[in-house]
Amino acid sequence: MATPKHVACVEIGGTPISLCTSDGFFLSMVEQRYEPFLSTARARFQLEFEIIEATAATDDDVRVHRHGSEWQITRGDFLARWNSRTGTGFVRQNANPYSLDSVLRILHSLILAEQGGFLLHAASGICKERAYLFSGVSGAGKTTMTRIAPPDVRLLTDEISYIRRFDDAYVAFGTPFAGELAKAGENCKAPIACLFFLEKGPENRIEEMPSTEAVRRLMRNILFFAEDPDLVNKLLASACDFVDQVPTRLLRFYPDARVWNHIRQVEGVPLHV
Amino acid sequence: MSETYIARSSAIAARLLAGEMLVMNSANSTFFTLNEVATAIWQAADGKTPLRNIVRDNVCEQFEVEPGQAQADAEQLVTELSEHGILLISDHPLTSETAS
Numbered sequence: 001m002a003t004p005k006h007v008a009c010v011e012i013g014g015t016p017i018s019l020c021t022s023d024g025f026f027l028s029m030v031e032q033r034y035e036p037f038l039s040t041a042r043a044r045f046q047l048e049f050e051i052i053e054a055t056a057a058t059d060d061d062v063r064v065h066r067h068g069s070e071w072q073i074t075r076g077d078f079l080a081r082w083n084s085r086t087g088t089g090f091v092r093q094n095a096n097p098y099s100l101d102s103v104l105r106i107l108h109s110l111i112l113a114e115q116g117g118f119l120l121h122a123a124s125g126i127c128k129e130r131a132y133l134f135s136g137v138s139g140a141g142k143t144t145m146t147r148i149a150p151p152d153v154r155l156l157t158d159e160i161s162y163i164r165r166f167d168d169a170y171v172a173f174g175t176p177f178a179g180e181l182a183k184a185g186e187n188c189k190a191p192i193a194c195l196f197f198l199e200k201g202p203e204n205r206i207e208e209m210p211s212t213e214a215v216r217r218l219m220r221n222i223l224f225f226a227e228d229p230d231l232v233n234k235l236l237a238s239a240c241d242f243v244d245q246v247p248t249r250l251l252r253f254y255p256d257a258r259v260w261n262h263i264r265q266v267e268g269v270p271l272h273v
Numbered sequence: 274m275s276e277t278y279i280a281r282s283s284a285i286a287a288r289l290l291a292g293e294m295l296v297m298n299s300a301n302s303t304f305f306t307l308n309e310v311a312t313a314i315w316q317a318a319d320g321k322t323p324l325r326n327i328v329r330d331n332v333c334e335q336f337e338v339e340p341g342q343a344q345a346d347a348e349q350l351v352t353e354l355s356e357h358g359i360l361l362i363s364d365h366p367l368t369s370e371t372a373s
Contacts (some may be wrong), residue, residue: 211291212306217298219304232299233286240288240295 001084011039012104013162013173015111015187023051026095033097034176045087045111047080047103054094064106064226072227073106073139075099084114094135105160111162113234116139116241119223123179124148124156124172130193131172132263133161134251137219140198141255143180148257157185160223163192165238170246184212187241194247194266201252204259205264215239235240279327279351280320280367287315298358305359310336312348312354318360320367324351 006027008019015037021027023132026049029039060076069085077092080103088109093099109119122135123142127150134145146158156162156172164171170192174185197209197217209217218239224231247266253259281287286297294312296305307315310332318367324347332343354360362369 150357165362189329203358212293212295215290215295216304216306219302229284229286232297236295236297237289240290243290 001019006233007210008035008044009039009041010034010051010104011041012037012108012175013112013117013164014027014043015045015108016043019049021051022160023049023095029095029097029173030100033100033212036184037176045107045141045229046105047089047091051095052088052092054096062102062106062225064228066228066231071110072104075102078103082110090178093211097182104200105177105223106217106225108162109225110231111233112162112164113224113231116234116238117163117236118238120161120163120218121159121221121223122161123158124161124185125153126156126172126188126190127153127192127264131156131190132193132266133163133172133195134198134229135161135195135217136198137221141200141253142198143257144255145198145253146181148255148260150257150260153260154188155181155183155185158183163242165241192246194249194263195242195248196251196263198246199250199252200255202254204254204262205252206262207250207252209248209250211243211248218243218248275324275364276323277320277348278320278363278366279314279324279350279355280363281315281318282358283359285359296359299365300358303340303357305354305357310338311348313352314347314350315360319364320361324348 005020005022008030009016020031062075064073069083071082073080077099080091091103112118122133123146125130126134130233134142143158144157154172158181160175160177162173162175172192173187173189174187176184179182224235280357284300288295294307295316313331319333328343328347333340355362
């Protein structure tokens with residue numbers, strides 16, 4: 001008798017992915033972890049999971065390789081195969097939620113690259129129907145910016161921002177991928193008003209930056225895992241287009257709530273209704 | 274005297290922005306911004322045209338640079354870019370590994 005399959009559809013960034021497993025415990029973990037992002041939408045992509053016994057913790061780097069439309073993604077705690085043409089894949093991992101987070105981040109980064117979008121190391125929040133992004137390496141102040149945000153700011157993420165290109169605007173979506181804040185973002189979206197690159201300083205100051213420098217910083221903070229020239233070419237093209245369309249600024253900030261007064265004064269791109 | 278031929282590596286991504294060429298090595302994620310002169314040399318690196326001709330036609334004519342100095346600067350530039358895996362250098366014609 002065939003083992004019954006359990007399915008959960010997780011929709012992050014408006015991209016529903018069906019997660020199939022015969023492991024009821026794993027499914028419960030998925031439904032609990034991604035509860036705000038569960039969806040009844042018809043999934044465009046499907047992942048089948050084989051859950052194995054827990055493996056020893058590993059510091060292995062993730063390895064991502066492509067052969068035609070077939071991607072293979074490996075790390076010490078999981079192995080995944082993904083066919084970008086059919087939109088289907090297979091994952092072998094233990095029931096560790098952090099392994100699943102990693103698999104989903106990598107998969108979304110590959111899907112987004114084909115659509116002109118990307119995942120960015122950035123905190124983000126919505127203020128008056130516009131999204132503000134704060135990018136930087138670990139320790140730059142991403143989580144700090146979300147901690148000191150005024151109450152009317154809706155948290156999209158304190159760690160990984162989800163950015164998609166639509167006809168008339170770049171849009172940021174909330175993600176469940178949390179950083180030090182250990183709190184998932186809200187499942188909502190808004191057109192991006194401005195991307196700030198964070199640098200801590202003795203005072204709050206917003207500075208213009210050359211577009212080439214903005215692209216350089218953007219590429220440094222975009223998540224991508226493959227040494228694949230075609231993929232890197234697409235991401236570089238997306239980064240250049242993003243910088244052309246969305247205001248990018250250097251934000252030197254002193255970590256207290258007053259910095260948000262400066263942020264609110266950035267008008268950014270016109271709000272598309 | 275042998276000629277020098279240069280071709281763009283297939284391991285890189287490149288994009289022209291605001292007159293400057295942004296180049297990224299996909300193998301190690303190193304990122305370079307080429308100025309206008311370097312961009313002109315980069316764009317002409319088809320593997321078939323000798324560097325001497327590129328400097329004459331794409332640098333000296335376009336930017337009014339003294340030929341001897343332009344040639345020396347170009348040789349230094351292509352050496353540096355080849356050390357970073359951005360350009361391929363040979364004393365015989367090469368197949369350009371990337372699209373223009």
